[in-house]
Amino acid sequence: MSPAVFLLSAVLVSPLLWAQAPAKTFVAADFQVPEIYVSRQGTFKLKPLVPKYAKLDYDAYMGSIEHLQKTFSFSTRWPNAGISLADAIRDTEGEEAGFHARRKFTYAVLNPVESRELGCVYISPSTKEGYDATVRMWVTENQAIIGFDKRLYEEVKLWLRARWPFERVAFIGSEITREEFMKLPDKAR
Template identity: 60%
Template sequence: MSSIAHLQKTFTRSTQWPHPGISEADAMRDMEAEEARFRKRESFAYAVLTPDGSRELGCVYVAPSPVQGYDAVVRMWVTQAQYDAGFDARLYEWVVGWVRTEWPFGNVAYPGRAIDWATWDALVARSKGKTPPAEG
């Protein structure tokens, strides 16, 4: 929760999540929903922890792509402190290699990274038959 503004700009660009004052019950429901999708093999979320497992540094999400031509979409976040320390770039590089060698995908989208957000938003909107949101 120490990185809300950072996550809203780099991970979702939304004020819906995370948001100040999220309750433990809301956070638990979110985690339970992630676990249910994992069990159904619909999408996957991986916590990025310190080597001793005592602190979360970020998270990696792998999900089906809503855009034709991409097998999957991978998004990730790190805390503001980890971003400032340069860990975001190292994590992204590692994840790209991990997905390339360990997952059965031919073409993976990395929105906000290999594909800028405006382009990705336009591709998603087109895939849903909608007009892309205006930049602002």
């Protein structure tokens, strides 16, 4: 085979090979990802954020726009008054897809009877050296006022240590500030 034919065949075949290669997952294929966590006191539970919870999620963050812009997103882009329920449904569809693909895990923090969302927990791969995972959390303004964010952090920390395969987790906003985390060296790709 001439070098030109080889190069042409490599160019034509390579995209097909890439398309067939499995996407990199965040956790091992044999790790059973938890579908539910019930708090030690039974006062809240974590369940994957899926379209079934879109309305609860929407109500939670739309009722705490200013609080979340100051404490979680540090931006007026999310949440904002222009977000529709249809937007929220699409967002939860994306979160569900990421969960099933094992690329990231987003959990709704629900009251025991699942009639109200209290916040969210995001478990993602770390892009920074020294950590294999990151956790970001938010709670509604009324839950922050009563200190629920601190209880949620303690519970999630224990749950991850007991149930998840991570060695070093960056709890952004609880153990390390967003600014400190961003200054860390990036992982080699």
